[in-house]
Amino acid sequence: MPKPVVAIPADIREIEGNVWQATPNQYVRAAVKGADVIPFLVPALESGHDFDEILDRVDGLLVSGSRTNVHPSHFGREATETDGPFDLARDATSLPLIKRALERGVPLLAICRGLQELNVALGGTLANEIQEIPGNWDHRKPDTADLDVAYGIRQEVHVKEGSCLASVIGPGTVRVNSLHRQAISAAAPRLAVEAVAEDGTIEAVSVIGSKAFAVGVQWHPEYWVGSDDPSNRLFKAFGEAVRAYAAGKLAPAMRQAAG
Ligand SMILES: N[C@@H](CCC(=O)NCCCC(=O)O)C(=O)O
Numbered sequence: 278m279p280k281p282v283v284a285i286p287a288d289i290r291e292i293e294g295n296v297w298q299a300t301p302n303q304y305v306r307a308a309v310k311g312a313d314v315i316p317f318l319v320p321a322l323e324s325g326h327d328f329d330e331i332l333d334r335v336d337g338l339l340v341s342g343s344r345t346n347v348h349p350s351h352f353g354r355e356a357t358e359t360d361g362p363f364d365l366a367r368d369a370t371s372l373p374l375i376k377r378a379l380e381r382g383v384p385l386l387a388i389c390r391g392l393q394e395l396n397v398a399l400g401g402t403l404a405n406e407i408q409e410i411p412g413n414w415d416h417r418k419p420d421t422a423d424l425d426v427a428y429g430i431r432q433e434v435h436v437k438e439g440s441c442l443a444s445v446i447g448p449g450t451v452r453v454n455s456l457h458r459q460a461i462s463a464a465a466p467r468l469a470v471e472a473v474a475e476d477g478t479i480e481a482v483s484v485i486g487s488k489a490f491a492v493g494v495q496w497h498p499e500y501w502v503g504s505d506d507p508s509n510r511l512f513k514a515f516g517e518a519v520r521a522y523a524a525g526k527l528a529p530a531m532r533q534a535a536g
Pocket residue numbers: 341342343344345346347388389390391418456457458459460
């Protein structure tokens with residue numbers, strides 16, 4: 278069977294005075310090393326995508342993190358000064374792609390901003406600057422140029438017994454990294470909360486009744502694929518779901534070819 282392909286929606290980035298389609302290499306590396314799939318970057322466009330044409334060509338969807346925030350208009354709020362920075366093209370690409378992938382049963386792993394997009398795509402809302410909520414922990418990216426420190430594992434989350442995530446990384450306490458200012462405020466009706474931080478912040482969800490693997494995590498397993506067991510397990514499970522989906526797509530064609 279050919280190696281399956283996983284779509285990764287890109288971000289718009291300004292680099293050296295030009296506008297780039299970009300995604301951090303850690304997501305590409307985790308897709309290759311952790312899930313054993315072929316990554317396929319999908320450009321961020323404010324319009325013009327045919328999402329079925331994209332999903333016809335892939336076997337999974339990996340929605341990455343980003344320093345930008347989902348525009349509040351996507352969850353019924355006016356934008357304020359502190360809500361940015363935004364990436365309207367990323368929103369316009371990833372939100373409908375997530376929805377259509379779920380409708381078609383394409384396996385989905387959503388990370389950080391990706392989890393927030395999954396929630397918004399299914400009708401949930403987000404809270405901003407959550408570190409300012411009394412009693413909350415500071416979940417923001419540490420102020421350092423050293424990525425190993427920024428993505429350092431430094432927070433405990435509790436994975437719920439019997440959850441989809443628990444079947445992958447085990448129930449109970451798991452240590453993760455944390456690089457976010459926003460979080461799920463109202464979880465979408467179709468989301469099951471699967472892990473929470475000690476301050477109650479939602480740290481992982483799965484899609485109730487999904488046709489395939491559909492998990493979102495607020496932390497960054499992609500960064501430590503190769504050395505961190507829960508990260509390895511999560512990407513391995515995603516890769517297995519993608520291969521099962523790809524095999525299911527191939528089956529009718531193989532039956533037809535066999536006559
Ligand atoms: N912008 C959102 C999502 C945060 C996120 O995806 N962080 C990963 C990238 C970190 C970085 O490069 O700054 C939020 O802040 O909640």
